[in-house]
Amino acid sequence: xxxxxxxxxxxxxxxxxxxxxxxxxxxxxxxxxxxxxxxxxxxxxxxxxxxxxxxxxxxxxxxxxxxxxxxxxxxxxxxxxxxxxxxxxxxxxxxxxxxxxxxxxxxxxxxxxxxxxxxxxxxxxxxxxxxxxxxxxxxxxxxxxxxxxxxxxxxxxxxxxxxxxxxxxxxxxxxxxxxxxxxxxxxxxxxxxxxxxxxxxxxxxxxxxxxxxxxxxxxxxxxxxxxxxxxxxxxxxxxxxxxxxxxxxxxxxxxxxxxxxxxxxxxxxxxxxxxxxxxxxxxxxxxxxxxxxxxxxxxxxxxxxxx
Amino acid sequence: xxxxxxxxxxxxxxxxxxxxxxxxxxxxxxxxxxxxxxxxxxxxxxxxxxxxxxxxxxxxxxxxxxxxxxxxxxxxxxxxxxxxxxxxxxxxxxxxxxxxxxxxxxxxxxxxxxxxxxxxxxxxxxxxxxxxxxxxxxxxxxxxxxxxxxxxxxxxxxxxxxxxxxxxxxxxxxxxxxxxxxxxxxxxxxxxxxxxxxxxxxxxxxxxxxxxxxxxxxxxxxxxxxxxxxxxxxxxxxxxxxxxxxxxxxxxxxxxxxxxxxxxxxxxxxxxxxxxx
Numbered sequence: 001x002x003x004x005x006x007x008x009x010x011x012x013x014x015x016x017x018x019x020x021x022x023x024x025x026x027x028x029x030x031x032x033x034x035x036x037x038x039x040x041x042x043x044x045x046x047x048x049x050x051x052x053x054x055x056x057x058x059x060x061x062x063x064x065x066x067x068x069x070x071x072x073x074x075x076x077x078x079x080x081x082x083x084x085x086x087x088x089x090x091x092x093x094x095x096x097x098x099x100x101x102x103x104x105x106x107x108x109x110x111x112x113x114x115x116x117x118x119x120x121x122x123x124x125x126x127x128x129x130x131x132x133x134x135x136x137x138x139x140x141x142x143x144x145x146x147x148x149x150x151x152x153x154x155x156x157x158x159x160x161x162x163x164x165x166x167x168x169x170x171x172x173x174x175x176x177x178x179x180x181x182x183x184x185x186x187x188x189x190x191x192x193x194x195x196x197x198x199x200x201x202x203x204x205x206x207x208x209x210x211x212x213x214x215x216x217x218x219x220x221x222x223x224x225x226x227x228x229x230x231x232x233x234x235x236x237x238x239x240x241x242x243x244x245x246x247x248x249x250x251x252x253x254x255x256x257x258x259x260x261x262x263x264x265x266x267x268x269x270x271x272x273x274x275x276x277x278x279x280x281x282x283x284x285x286x287x288x289x290x291x292x293x294x295x296x297x298x299x300x301x302x303x304x305x306x307x
Numbered sequence: 308x309x310x311x312x313x314x315x316x317x318x319x320x321x322x323x324x325x326x327x328x329x330x331x332x333x334x335x336x337x338x339x340x341x342x343x344x345x346x347x348x349x350x351x352x353x354x355x356x357x358x359x360x361x362x363x364x365x366x367x368x369x370x371x372x373x374x375x376x377x378x379x380x381x382x383x384x385x386x387x388x389x390x391x392x393x394x395x396x397x398x399x400x401x402x403x404x405x406x407x408x409x410x411x412x413x414x415x416x417x418x419x420x421x422x423x424x425x426x427x428x429x430x431x432x433x434x435x436x437x438x439x440x441x442x443x444x445x446x447x448x449x450x451x452x453x454x455x456x457x458x459x460x461x462x463x464x465x466x467x468x469x470x471x472x473x474x475x476x477x478x479x480x481x482x483x484x485x486x487x488x489x490x491x492x493x494x495x496x497x498x499x500x501x502x503x504x505x506x507x508x509x510x511x512x513x514x515x516x517x518x519x520x521x522x523x524x525x526x527x528x529x530x531x532x533x534x535x536x537x538x539x540x541x542x543x544x545x546x547x548x549x550x551x552x553x554x555x556x557x558x559x560x561x562x563x564x565x566x567x568x569x570x571x572x573x574x575x576x577x578x579x580x581x582x583x584x
Contacts, residue, residue: 055582078405088396104314105404
């Protein structure tokens with residue numbers, strides 16, 4: 001039996017003036033690259049902070065590799081690496097020393113002599129940083145992001161959590177980080193949770209998605225299923241949408257309510273949908289075809305403009 | 308915990324500011340010793356009483372002395388060293404390396420103690436080595452002086468423990484270097500003010516016969532930190548009544564446990580319960 005890497009049950013975080021995360025329940029399987037999608041303040045970072053132990057849940061539980069005892073989870077955090085908002089680096093130290101601090105914490109023996117530090121820097125595309133005397137404060141944002149990922153890779157984590165890893169990067173930097181993440185997933189089988197605003201970018205590598213809005217987890221969907229829902233979409237308005245949905249599902253159409261609107265996905269022939277509903281005696285007041293991408297889907301799902 | 312200590316020490320010895328901080332301490336000691344030697348030699352042939360002058364100097368510079376190594380210099384560096392973990396967000400690396408929060412906290416306290424003690428020891432090593440050259444009395448003229456030195460050193464370290472505890476507690480209660488250091492300075496000045504007021508007001512009561520001198524002495528000793536006795540004893544320039552060391556040690560320990568312990572407890576409690584940035 002496959003044990004999920006992370007399994008959360010009604011995970012909740014309340015702050016004095018707001019409910020940052022409201023009973024989030026989800027499961028993440030090994031090898032997935034999960035895109036965490038939500039507006040600013042939706043609860044993405046809160047969820048990441050709870051999973052990494054930086055924040056303490058108000059209620060609810062979660063397990064890491066099948067272990068849910070909070071005391072035991074502390075030690076298991078060694079198998080999780082994260083970059084929350086900004087890379088956690090000592091700005092007054094150089095890249096090599098930064099990596100050394102992480103190696104010491106992870107109990108890696110002789111990381112300099114064994115070439116461990118050098119290997120990590122080379123893996124993230126910073127081979128020169130091994131001998132670079134400059135302190136990290138003087139690094140570019142892209143270099144810091146890469147170094148943050150190198151730090152995260154120390155100890156060979158099973159799960160990598162990245163909060164907005166491409167924030168502030170130029171298109172070239174975004175591409176490099178994406179390629180790096182894909183390589184990590186492919187080479188080392190690392191499961192990833194990646195939150196991002198750039199949905200088009202996420203859609204290039206995510207294998208599943210978690211959509212969050214106003215602290216609520218509104219949907220967890222695989223990239224495969226999402227693909228069916230995006231693309232060409234038929235939007236319908238009938239005198240009985242519930243009945244129409246039931247009929248369409250019975251006829252094996254990919255139909256669902258998205259943001260209160262009846263949508264039929266992955267339709268090859270619009271006329272077949274029309275015939276089915278008319279034959280069943282339903283009146284169609286509106287029918288139009290739209291091209292839907294991940295961004296459109298998200299906006300419909302949360303019922304507003306993405307900020 | 309060993310990993311945490313190793314990491315903190317690695318960071319400490321790689322930190323240029325730490326070496327500058329130690330260097331400044333040594334420089335102050337060096338200048339202090341040189342000036343003492345010059346002043347003693349210059350005043351030898353004058354009509355002024357050198358002993359009295361030193362007492363006056365010691366009194367007027369009392370506040371400076373009190374705020375020196377144990378209470379300000381060491382903690383000042385610790386504030387910047389420890390709160391960097393919050394400022395740079397690297398405290399997250401510790402959490403994500405599977406360390407318990409309590410272990411992180413205790414390691415920070417141990418490292419802060421090492422910093423403060425190391426600072427004192429390095430400075431004193433320079434006093435011992437340079438002192439005789441510049442005519443500074445070492446105080447090791449008899450067995451009592453040696454005993455006085457070790458007793459003073461013990462109390463000095465106990466008091467440093469209190470300041471370190473307040474420092475570590477504040478670093479985790481207010482994880483901002485300037486904020487926490489500001490509060491710390493406030494506490495030190497607050498206590499100085501209390502001591503000054505007590506020093507002025509109590510003798511008046513004693514002279515009026517409303518208060519016995521022993522009661523005054525007891526109250527004064529309750530503010531151990533500000534007892535010049537320790538500083539005089541430690542710098543060998545004053546005569547200390549060795550018979551009172553037991554009593555004074557008890558006060559120093561009690562203060563350390565109560566004041567330092569409270570800060571240390573609340574800092575750890577807050578760190579264990581609260582969310583990090």
